[in-house]
Amino acid sequence: MRILSIRIAMLAFAIFLTLAPSGVWAYSYGSADTEDMAETFKLVVSSLEQSPPDWDGALAAHKARRSEISSHFGEPVAVTLDNNFKSRKAPETIANYKAMLLMNLDRRFENTLESISDYAKAKLLLAKAKATFDTLSPYVEAQLPSTEMERLKKDFNTALDAIGNPGLFGVGKKEADEKVLKATVNQIYSKIKPFFPFAASSGTDQGSEPSGDKGTNQAEPNTIEGTKQHAPMTHENKTNSVVTLSVIGGIVIVGGAAVWWARRKGFF
Structure with missing residues (x-):
């Protein structure tokens, strides 16, 4: 009887592990393969690259x-983007959105x-x-x-390895x-930073569009130290508990049905 109970428990647990989506186990910081800023960038660009540009869709x-x-990036950056939409100049708007992704x-x-x-x-x-990098990659x-592009992709693997592993x-x-992590992320950042300068609106404290060196980006520092204070990641900290409980409940029901079926078939 004890062996039977152990087998049933093992089967139920195996079914749960198989059916449970990775999100059930993940930290509650949102989906790993999606970045909200990048998704907004895609919507803006796809709207403005239409003929004629869909300014209403991009602005929404x-x-x-x-x-x-x-x-995250300061009110002057948001105001500059507001002004880009007001001027209705698609190239300038897209260029500054690319620069905003670099900030991200x-x-x-x-x-x-x-x-x-x-x-x-x-x-x-x-x-x-x-x-974020993948969204900028076509422009890089x-x-x-x-x-050099292959090197940048390998650098991300190096960064991932540098995070370690709890085992x-x-x-x-x-x-x-x-x-190693700091050196690697700085190598990636410094390589692509020159391609995405931010052209701030006049009257904002970010300054005006950089002159001379194309690589000068007054909105961002030259190095990443891991000490800059950003706004709390409130958006990523939200999870839908109803969805999570529903998923777990569904898995329990399916698992129970599978155990019942296995017993009827004589597997136990």
Whole structure:
């Protein structure tokens, strides 16, 4: 009887592990393969690249994300983007949205460095940095040879490795290497930063459009130290408990049905 109970429990647990989506186990910082700022960028660009440009659609996407843009990157950045929409100049608007994504890459790298002691959180934040980078990649590829692009992609693997790994019950544990992580994210950031200068509106404290060196971006620092203060990640901290409980409940029902079926078939 005891062996039978153990078998039933093992089957139910195996079914739960198989059916449970990864989100059930993840930290509550949102989906790892999506980045809200990048998704907004895609909506803005796809709207403005229509003929004629869909300014209403682009502006709606911008307004939905504006408060976060202001919170994370400063009100002058949000005001500049507001003015870009008012001027209805698609190239300038798209260019500054690219620069805003660069700021977001800096933010995610900073967050990753700040969270290096928390493996799951650091890994997720690095994934969001990668999602931001992937969105900018087509524009970077137009500026860099394929060999350098491949190097940048490998750098993300190096950064992931530098986060370390807690292992399973200590087995396979690897300590994080903050020095390597910092050097790697700075290498990625410094390589693509020159391609996305931010042209601030006159009257904002970000200054005017940089002159001379195309790579000068007055909205962002030259290095990432993991010490910059960003607004709390309130948006990522939200989870839908109803959905989570519904998923778990559904898995329990399916698992129970599978155990019942297995017993009827004589597997136990």
